[in-house]
Amino acid sequence: MAEATAAEQTRARMKRTALALFTEHGYGGTSIAMIAAALGLTKAAVTYHFPTKEDLLAAVVAPAFSDLDTFFAEVGSEPLKPARRREAITEYVRLMVKHRDLLAFAAKEGTHETPDSIGHQWWRISETVEQIFGGDRADLTEQIYFRAAVRGLALAPGSYPELDDDTLYEHLLQAAQRIFARPRRR
Secondary structure (H helix, E strand, O other), X not given: OXXXXXXXXXXXXXXXXXXXXXXXXXXXOOOHHHHHHHHOOOHHHHHHHOOOHHHHHHHHHHHHHXXXXXXXXXXXXXXXXXXXXXXXXXXXXXXXXXXXXHHHHHHHHOXXXXXXXXXXXXXXXXHHHHHHHHOOOOOHHHHHHHHHHHHHXXXXXXXXXXXXXXXXXXXXXXXXXXXXXXXXXX
C-alpha cells in the first residue's frame, strides 16, 4: 500500500514538473530528459512511469478533460435555458480556476505543437462550450464575437498567476456572466 502511494506521489510530481516545463518551454521544447533533470531523476525513472512524452502530456491533461466530460454529461450539449445557464456558468468557471495551470499552458502553447489527440480534445471542448452557452446565435457577427469571447475566457485564468483562486474565481465569474448573458442579435 505504501509502495503504491509512493509511486502515485512520484507520478504526481512528474506531472506537475512536466506541466511547468511544458508551459515554460512549450511541448516541443521540453524533453523527458529535461523533466528528469528537474526532478533529480534519471530519464529511465520517468519513462518507467510514462514511456513517452505524449503519455506524460495525456496524464497531465486527463484530470481536466475528465472534469469537463463530467460537466458536459451533466449539462448536456444543447443550448441551455437562462436559469440552467447561470448554474452551469458557475460550475464551468470553477473548473477553469481548478485547472488554471493547464490553461496557462494552453494559452501559451495553443494546439500547434501538441499531439493531435490532445489538440482535437481542446477543440471539442471549446465547441461544446460555445454550443451550450450560445449555440443558437444566428448572426455571423455574434457568432464571431461569441467564439472570441469564449476562447478568450478560457485563456484568461493562465494570464493572472498572481491572483489567488478565490479572487480569480470572483472576477472570472463576473466576466463569464457578462459574456454568456449578452442578448442575442437575430
